[in-house]
Amino acid sequence: MDLAVIFKAGKKHWVIALSGLIIPHIIVWVVAICIRDYMDPELRKYSSIGGIVSAIIITTFPVIYSILRDMQLLSSEIGRVALTTVIISDAVGITVIIAFEAVKQGEDKGINALYYICTVVGISGLVIGGIPQVMQWINRQTPEGKPVDQKYITATLLGVFVIAFTTDFIGAAIGNGPLWLGLAIPDGPPIGATIVHKSEVIMNDILMPFAYATIGLKTDIFVMSECWSCLTPLFALATMAIVSKLVSVVMAARFTDMSYRDSLAMGFMLSLRGQTEFLLYLHWTDLKIIKTPSFSLMVILTIIVTGICSPIIDFLYDPTRPYMINKKRTIQHTVQESELRILACIYDQESVASLFSLLDFANPTSSNPFTVFALYLVELLGRAAPVFIDHTKQNEDYWDTNNEAIHNAIKLYEEARTDCISMNFFTSITPQRTMYQDICEIALLNKVGFIILPFHKKCIEDGNDFSTAILRPGVQSANANTLSHAPCSVGILACKNAAAWGSLPTRSSNCIHRQFAMLFLGGPDAREALSLADRMVEHPDVSLVVVRFLASEYKGDDESERKLDDGVVTWFWVKNERNDKVVYKEVVVNNGFETVSAVQSLNDSVPIDLWITGRKNGINPTLLEGLSEWTDNPELGLVGDFFGINRF
Incomplete structure (x- = not known):
């Protein structure tokens, strides 16, 4: 999660995020006050009501990210809006939850709340203020193109347990410490990508199943029927929170001129629940705010809500719908003596020279000029949210060292052909499964008539056949999806002899x-x-x-x-x-x-x-x-x- 996104968020994101937080909070608090006398004594406390209400209403980034990733919506237009919105929601939500935790700590003695706030501020400041410098030092110690030393990765993973124990010891949720540590680690390679690569399999395939098994062992649906009357207030509170959240987000999305279908899809996206909520329910159990029947009710509600929302999102929103046009742009129907718009996709440095050679052989002239949109596609590694950079509008540093070399090559190419070619450079950092969405979106928005894709195999320099060629991982599926959904003509350039095409023609x-x-x-x-x-x-x-x-x-x-x-x-x-x-x-x-x-x-x-x-x-x-x-x-x-x- 990148908190810098908050400062770059537009009006749309802030309107949706704040509407989805403020309006449901007001509504649910009114309902909670009305039914407060029917709640359990521990749940009746204002600190308990505040913590539960906030946890139900606030949408967390890890949940949204994992579900949108599985649904291949990370790079879609509405997926980007949802991710930015939920980052704002998370930043506000963490503050609210910490505030209610402080109230909870101060119920016995007021001074405990002050100790809690000072400790949380001190630990979070130490982590977010000091850890980034350590991680940057590790990055500088790592040679370019080499993996990070194993001892640094081990120390970082051990640090997760240390910070988790520390935050749990002071009374904060055990998940807050690892979250702060994750925010402090620089995204992308080398350190960020290496940590993901080393820990992803263990986390997803071993630890997460055991975590869900723990949730299942603590859930008892049979005990719910024995005390349903005491669960009714909590059920009403949770249901009102979910419904008010959905309605307020849909209304805010419509206010920002999103279509009805997209507004509904956004509402259901921000209603998704998952692993973060399960962690909070366990925390409530530790604090004795809720007991087993209430815990079981919240777990079942979470599963039901996510189980209903996911297929509805899939039905309402198709990321390929914008590209499904009746007539595709083609070279054949581009008027002679007019501009031809071309999208040149770049997967690595080896594909640059052959792409530019092909552009030259397509014969741009002052009377038949080319406008070329060069898109450098990078696999999303070591970070969660996709990034799209328009280098003509943004002066943004990026960690991929190939980016600078490719950018310089594009500048030199354009300078040598200013009379017939104008270049626009973009960088897209996105999962390989959704790269085609960025390709098709740029082609559609810029009225591109021809897309050039490098082949998914690149030749070895000794000139052997493609049977011994090096594969570009994931490129084949990206090319196939682009061919299926592109709003214009697509050409795949398979270069058997890169050396022969390496020098740009004049x-x-x-x-x-x-x-x-x-x-x-x-x-x-x-x-x-x-x-x-x-x-x-x-x-x-x-x-x-x-x-x-x-x-x-x-x-x-x-x-x-x-x-x-x-x-x-x-x-x-x-x-x-x-x-x-x-x-x-x-x-x-x-x-x-x-x-x-x-x-x-x-x-x-x-x-x-x-x-x-x-x-x-x-x-x-x-x-x-x-x-x-x-x-x-x-x-x-x-x-x-x-x-x-x-x-x-």
Whole structure:
């Protein structure tokens, strides 16, 4: 959890957070005063009522984060709003709970409350004020790219037990100390990411199941029926808190111009309960505020509320809905002599040079300028909330050392091509499963016509085939999801020879001449690929071979698609028939074997630097008959995978 988010939160976040705290508190306090005489003697105390009311109303960050992560909503628009809002709620909520704890401590002697507050302020100040300096020193001691020394990780994890014991000893909840320690540790690598990597499996797979087992052992649903009359006031209090929280958040979200569906989804998100509430119930039991029947009631209510809210959120909010448009932007329908907007995705430094080379070969000019949105995608490690940085508007430091190198490369590239290319640089730190959401959102908001994605395999420098290539973890699923949800055309750049593409081309006469080949099997994807190839052939150092594959006597063709193909191909040939750098040929084939043979003969006759093809399998299954069993990379399509990657 990053408390700096509080200072960057907008009006929307503050309105929703404060409305979801203040209004329910007022309503539930009024109800509590009305039914106070019917409560148990211990629960009847104002300190007990205040602690319980605050705990029920306040939404905690760990709960929201874990549920939204599992629902893959962390990078969604409403997910970001919910995370920022709940951080504000947490900051206010922790203060309120500490205040009521102080009142509880001072019930016997007033001086105890003062001792409690002074001790809490002293320990929290020591942790938050001193620990960050120690952690920064550890970061400086760790060589770049190396893991943090094991002794520092061990000391930090032992510190969790020490601070937990200390806060429990002074009367604060046992969970407050580890929370303060977590806030004091810098997020991201090396120290933050290493701690997560070392402890995540033990926490999630061993300790958390035992913690839930402890909750289950303390829960007794049968004892509830024996004293239901004494549970009725607590049940009414909890129900009113949940309902008032939901209604107030929905009203506040509508006030900030969110849609009805999104407002309802936000309300149910901030009504989620989980492990933090269970910890508080145990704390109440230790303080003898509630007994086993009341504890069991609160646990069951928590499970029911979360069990109801989660599927409702899933029904109300689909993060891909904004990208589901009727007409996608394409290169083919971008008017000539106009700006082409391109989103270039970057996963690591190795993908930068080949992406920029492809941009140059797409032939930006002063009359056909490019606006390029470069998005550097980083896996979320060592922190909870996703981060999105627009470097044209924010001057924000970021811990990833690759960021500076990539940013400098983008600046140099733009400076060399100011007459035809303008660059915008973004960094997105997000879980790999939801990277596609940021990609699609930027493409939609900036009216992008073409997205370029690096392939999920990067070559080893010795030039071996992709069978020995290095995988980019998680990139394949991100690319596949982008292809499914993108609001525009998407191209995947699979570079077999990074060294050959490493130097950025210029328009000098000394540039190496490139030979490209476009394989046209028909259909919308093939027509879009031909439009890209048409732009590339205008580059002075590019020659192009276009091969159109046709079935014998057009048997099996989709007639309507073939007519569209004829129109695009005719337009292309009329435009380039006098261009010596363009060769167009038609090949009639009867099966996939003949198609492979035709491409093999083309590759043997002249070395091809770039294969361009549509992803889908054309308008006639005859052209690729018998090749489907060879597909290893479905995101490239059968043609791209078999012809462009594996064989040549």
